[in-house]
Amino acid sequence: MSSIKHVAIIMDGNGRWANRRLRPRIWGHVRGSAVVSDIVRAADDIGLKALTMYxxxxxxxxxxxxxxxxxxxxxxxxxxxEKARILANNIKFKVIGEIQNLPHETISLIKEMEALTAEATGLKLTFAFNYGGRAEILRAVNAFHLNYPGRTMTENDLNDLMYRPETGDVDLMIRTGGEQRISNFLLWQMAYAEMYFTPTRWPDFTPSEFKKIIEHVSCRERRFGNVCGQTALEHSMEKAETNKSVFIKGANL
Structure with a gap:
């Protein structure tokens, strides 16, 4: 069973992909939008618990x-x-970010999809739109102090006030396009996330590469600050005993 349950993706490289083909940047976004559907389908097929896309x-x-x-x-x-497929596959959909500046019709579609999938128990699919990680944290802190003036905030308090606390921490963050930074994305949720940066630009990203990355990262040793198998002190004492034994044997030769 893979330890990767929640994957976050920064879908980067659309504009550069289009420019290399002497086409306008928007052409890359149009091509990349088709890839979104493919990756959502792949995430659902392999049994991920959550997928968050920037x-x-x-x-x-x-x-x-x-x-x-x-x-x-x-x-x-x-x-x-994708409405019919999302509903048919029991996917729980949500958009996080400050969506009030989006067109009214788009906001209505978002609210409708969120309401229709509110009780879904499958993949938690999240789109981060007009989103910033710092803004999310500030929003949560301000909401806490407004509701609980004078009380000390805990990690659980802050986590519960994130846009979508039920998705939990990010296990793996993938960024396409070759850049190697997190660009203000899910700063709180990625505290212990594994990072994978691929040079593949988003319009060329495939479900096959997506699955291979998850398989590769699943083999990494995730210690969350601990030492795997034994504590550092135990390892040090074991090594000292071994060296002592070798020294004594050498002295008796």
């Missing part, structure tokens, strides 16, 4: 208006196209 960050507002508008349209298209 679709639009708070910093992305600085991009050209046409590109931002395209990303909004693609989210709407995904919700319409």
């Amino acid at each position: 679709a639009f960050s708070t910093e992305n507002w600085s991009r050209p208006l046409e590109e931002v508008s395209t990303l909004f349209r693609l989210l709407k298209k995904f919700l319409i196209k």
